[in-house]
Amino acid sequence: MLSLFPFASFRVFVFPHSPLILRLVLWYNTSVMDTRPPVRALHCSDFHLDSHSRENGLNVLRSLTTLERSLGVDVILLAGDVFDSTRQPTRFVDEVTEFFASFRAPIVAIPGNHDVVYDHRDPTSLLFSRLSNRSVYLCSPGGQTVVAADGRLRVWGRGMPEHSPTNDPLANLEAMEVNGTWNIVLAHGELEPNRGGVAHSSPINLRDHGPALGNVDYVALGHCHFPRQAEYDGTIMRYSGAATNVGGAGTVTCVELSGEDGLTIMSFRVEQ
Secondary structure, three states, X not given: OEEEOOOOOOOOOXXXXXXXXXXXXXXXXXXXXXXXXXXXXXXXXXXXXOHHHHHHHHHHHHHHHHHHHHHOOOEEEEEOOOEOOOOOOHHHHHHHHHHHHOOOOOEEEEOOHHHOOOOOOOHHHHHHHHOOXXXXXXOOOOOEEEEEOOOOEEEEEOOOOOOOOOOOOOOOOOOOOOOOOEEEEEEEOEEOOOHHHOOOOOEEOHHHHHHHHXXXXXXXXXXXXXXXXXXXXXXXXXXXXXXXXXXXXXXXEXXXXXXXXXXXXXXXXXXX
């Protein structure tokens, strides 16, 4: 069963050494305590970086490096649409690469619909090829799984061969193992695809993947530019919102998975 809820609890924190953190929203999902070691991930999506709005995009990346270090995250999850288009000047891609290379945590990423024509020549593929020892770009149409955070986290994601109503972002997702790691799925597409009677491209039909989602602790979503959260049979899924405020909310999400506290979700508004 799919349910949507905006807030379960709200707190405000001040981080004196991190000027970009304006607001912190917490959600709690209580669960049976287990012995898995904790993991903290920074979930971002929909940067839509473009050379025509260069300063804004680079300011966001500069702010995120501060946020990432202040939170001490174990991994950064990018749920698609790093660049706004596949036509970006080499110099701008170089500048973006420098910022991504400065992140202390490794990166796990998937392509979004703005990366739909991805090969070694497009800016997103070029970016992650340059970060090969610091990142994993899950772009296989068949889906891929990677283990991160020193073996504490398993992440599944797939490429986007096309952005159309027939493209299923969760295609080929199989039930993930339960062997001492946390399980996260990355997906870029439209949750509730039939809302309003409109057929959306890259629809995420949760009922088609109920059994496979059973062992998933969190679904990190991209494509929607404003933060939104849902629950399906105990699995929490969330859009972090667009990281830049060019057509979006300018927000990112920090997810903490702990056997003692369950799932904690923190939403940050990013200084632009």
